[in-house]
Amino acid sequence: MNAPVRIDLKDVSSFPSRRVEAWKYTDLSRALRETPPVSPYADVAPGGPFAALGGDELAVVNGHCEGRSGLIAEGPGDHIARLRFVSTADGTGHQARVSVEVRAGASLLLLESYEGRAAGYVSNVALDISLGEGARLTRVVIEDDAEDAVSIATAEVSLGEGAHFLQTVLTTGAKLQRHESRLAHPGEGAEVRIDGLYLLDGARHSDLTSVVSHGGLNGVTSQLTKGVVRDTARGVFQGKIIVERGADGTDARMGHHALILGERAEVDAKPELEIYADDVQCAHGNTVGNLDESALFYMQQRGIPADEARALLTQAFLIEVVDRIEHEGAREVVREWLTARL
């Protein structure tokens, strides 16, 4: 799992199958038997789920972006950028590689959206994210893919000394969807928060995979993922934290908690801590359960109809992830996005 799989939509042999350990629960070769026809050029009007928050917009439509292939944040002030991946062509495939650079001392709020506006598309996105010394990046990702889409996004993140990387991924899944983040944590003064939320129904699938590798002293990582699956949906969480030799004083905490609300729904969780250093504080917690029946009855007894009670309890369960988003505007957009989907 330490070596990333490079997927090329033009080469069927690059599609991992479940025999590849890191893709065990997300069998791309089975979902995609041949290379999809290439998506055409298209335009979209500025907007997306984060439009109200303004900022610079980079829209990647069907894998194509106008003129530039990345974002750079530098200089004083809190920068905002909206990075949109939009799919508009039925039954076609596209891939894109985008870089995001937050230079030393700069601060960026990156609002990333995956917007499915077609049926049966295949999207493959690779992001190279780098944070300079003392840089700060808050990355909030909303994935609204079509139910019959295949959507893969992989981010490689490098952090300079004292950098802060704060990520929240929220998704409703797709036919097959994976969001992968790979981080090299330099330790000392640098901080990582890497959270996720999945809310899946129908036959949707979502895989949130992350690898955080601590290479320096006293690094801090905090990870919280929460999910709800209904019907025959399948949620996958693979979180790995590696503490390399010499990375003493590392403080890493990982939590994954899921509710299974359908008898045929499924959650596969694989939390992993690989520790090669001494004197570290690492903990992980993983729970899978159902809504509390006595709480449901209590709420109904007070007059709240069963469906509303379930939605309220589900929201209460998930909201902890949303509350960890420090930026108020982004938090509110996400809260509304979630409420509308319960």
Add this chain to the structure above:
Amino acid sequence: MLKIENLHVAVGDKPILKGLTLDVPAGEVHAIMGPNGAGKSTLGYAVAGRPGYEATEGSVSWKGEDLLGLEPAERAAKGVFLSFQYPIEIPGVPALTFVRTALNAQKRARGEEEVSAPAFLKLVKAASAALKMDFDMLKRPLNVGFSGGEKKRMEILQMALLEPSLLILDETDSGLDIDALRIVSEGVNALRSPDRAMLVITHYQRLLDYIKPDRVHVLAGGRIVASGGPELALQLEAEGYDKYLPVAA
């Protein structure tokens, strides 16, 4: 007002209520007393509609309307309120949000206009002050980390705001010290009115010093085995439930 006839309830395969008959007229407070395991809590759950406590026989009607065919939330909108012996903690849902959601859901179900946020806040402030509750506590998740006494006050606060017409108090005195018991009882007594009925379920006579019943019923072996005036409670306190147990067996 509340009319229960020949009610049979089984929990799982085990029959708990075996032909319970009870009438509570409007404006009256009736106490249900009985030994542990007699079916007291089951009676409350069956009237409120808890899943797993369905009637296998008999009827329950409220203001002439059958309750057993209704969902729990529909019963609540008709005025049924069950105060839990152990109120449930709801993590992530602030008490204020919870009560306002419940109140407006009931109003919607009855075709009434919903209460606006400012109007609701005003109502809550008055009601919580009357119960000597710290208003800030209501911003916390419902019952999470509340003491036993705080949870019971929270129940009474909900009663005061939801204004139910049938109040069922299940062992409301359990876990309360004397001061809390007095405050909670005052809250309940403030709700006594000619168009409300109350069913006070309790093991001990103590609560009935504070909430004076019009009638007292002894529930044993799944049926009402004796009924009388308030003096019956005192007699039970003195003599215990022993003499009713053979009847139950």
